[in-house]
Amino acid sequence: MDVEDTRRYADLWAHVESETSRRLLLAALDAFADHGFEAATTRDIARRAGMSPAAVYLYYRSKVELLEKIMRIGHESVLQEVIDAMDGHVSAPDRTAAFVTAFSSWHARFATLGQVTARELRALPPERFGEILALRQATERLVADELERGAAEGELHVDDLQGTVRAILSLGVDSARWYAPQRGGDPESIGQLHADLVLRMLR
Amino acid sequence: MDVEDTRRYADLWAHVESETSRRLLLAALDAFADHGFEAATTRDIARRAGMSPAAVYLYYRSKVELLEKIMRIGHESVLQEVIDAMDGHVSAPDRTAAFVTAFSSWHARFATLGQVTARELRALPPERFGEILALRQATERLVADELERGAAEGELHVDDLQGTVRAILSLGVDSARWYAPQRGGDPESIGQLHADLVLRMLR
Incomplete structure (x- = not known):
């Protein structure tokens, strides 16, 4: 590092x-x-x-106590970051774009943490696994809710809600695997590219 | 298993x-x-x-010899599978869709192998790392070439070639992390969903 x-x-x-x-x-x-x-x-x-x-x-x-602490801080950080980013946006497409920008940027910016949080979930003791899973699900629900609302309002095209949510999360999670500053592109521009691609997916 | x-x-x-x-x-x-x-x-x-x-x-x-063998078989398998899937298709959008379907399906079907091939690259000795990297780059080049051709022929909309190729690969690679048959969906339908989302991205 x-x-x-x-x-x-x-x-x-x-x-x-x-x-x-x-x-x-x-x-x-x-x-x-x-x-x-x-x-x-x-x-x-x-x-x-x-x-x-x-x-x-x-x-x-x-x-394992060190892992628990790292996992909790990591998952709380990404959840807070997407909440903050969505705040102040109103329409479902804008809130979706804000989510994707923040989620993918976070995974590039904290690539080492993003790798560890994705890989080591199963190493947590059962009671902590549940807590962390709840944080992951809360993050996932934020974007799922926007896709559902956008589809209901006719602003977003969504054929397969669960599959589309997973695809959106995959763009971010996998950024933690490949991202390195020397490979070009800063975390913010990766987030913006992904938001652009996702909005295209949902037209 | x-x-x-x-x-x-x-x-x-x-x-x-x-x-x-x-x-x-x-x-x-x-x-x-x-x-x-x-x-x-x-x-x-x-x-x-x-x-x-x-x-x-x-x-x-x-x-390490076991890892080398697993890595080579895995990377050759996915490369061969995307080549076979693209074969017989002519237009850049059709060949791109065939690539995405095959690449994402492979990572869901061989999820355990897909996780290990993505995670353990750095554990390879330097001379083998180079061989495996060449296989990964050959796979990547197949889809990059179609995006370039499709953009030149006005059939695909591509703003950021490298970033879009990475996003396409992320959908597949990350499927190996989350996919499990009991979570619903079979590998083939995940591949088709991703191909549909990617073609939307490129309109």
């Missing part, structure tokens, strides 16, 4: 108390992204954070 | 000599999907194949 990324992620968990906790979240995120949750070790996370493995346990009881 | 899946994957590596080699590929694929390549162990792969760990080494020198 470069300096720019580190700064962006620092903002994302600015509300987490203690600088060390925040540093550990970043170290864990990098370790999970590089090795996968299961293969990542507390020793590696500690090394990346410049701490001893024993010191990690003063902040987090386990590797 | 259920019986239906096992049969489908058996067909995919029918050309691999020896039933044991084929059984090991399936066992390795399942282990990589469940734990990630790095955390998967030869012991677990052997157990899934009903063999001793030592016996695995009579067939494959290492876990």
Whole structure:
């Protein structure tokens, strides 16, 4: 992760108390992204954070607690970002475009987090899996509601609601897999391109 | 993996000599999907194949050799499938639709393989990474060429070639992440839905 990324992620968990906790979240995120949750070790996370493995346990009881925290912050962040983006728009097409722009931009901007949140869902303990799933479903429902309303008002053409919602989410989720600043394009312009393509899909 | 899946994957590596080699590929694929390549162990792969760990080494020198084989078969399979699907179609829109149908269907039909091929690219040794990347780029070029031709002939509307190609591929690649038969829809109808959405995008 470069300096720019580190700064962006620092903002994302600015509300987490203690600088060390925040540093550990970043170290864990990098370790999970590089090795996968299961293969990542507390020793590696500690090394990346410049701490001893024993010191990690003063902040987090386990590797899974770090994952839970990362997953919750990630899913709350994307949900809040699409809510904020849609706010102030009225028509179903405008609100849909705002959703897509924010959702795809978020996944490019926080590509490492987007990869980990999509890949490691099953590594969560059952009670936490349910919480995170509820956040994913809330995000999904925001765009599904707009497509339904737009179709009912005759402003959007939707043949298969569930399939179209999945396609819209796929554009964003997969951006986290391929996006890298050096491949050209900034997160915002990827979001706008996807919004343009989606509005075309729905004409 | 259920019986239906096992049969489908058996067909995919029918050309691999020896039933044991084929059984090991399936066992390795399942282990990589469940734990990630790095955390998967030869012991677990052997157990899934009903063999001793030592016996695995009579067939494959290492876990990475199993991954290489799986990656090559997967990438060759999807490339061949889109070539076959496009064959016989002439116009750029028809060839694009055939590509999208085949590409998205393949990723739903072989969802486990699609997840592993997308996730574990970086686990390949450098010389194999290059080979697999070339297969991915050949697949990508097939659809990029049609979009370019369609735009030149005035049959397709393309503002951002690279971004649109990526969006088309994302629909398919991400299907491997979320698709499960019990979630409704068969691979073929997902492919057709995506082809319909993509043609709308390009009007």
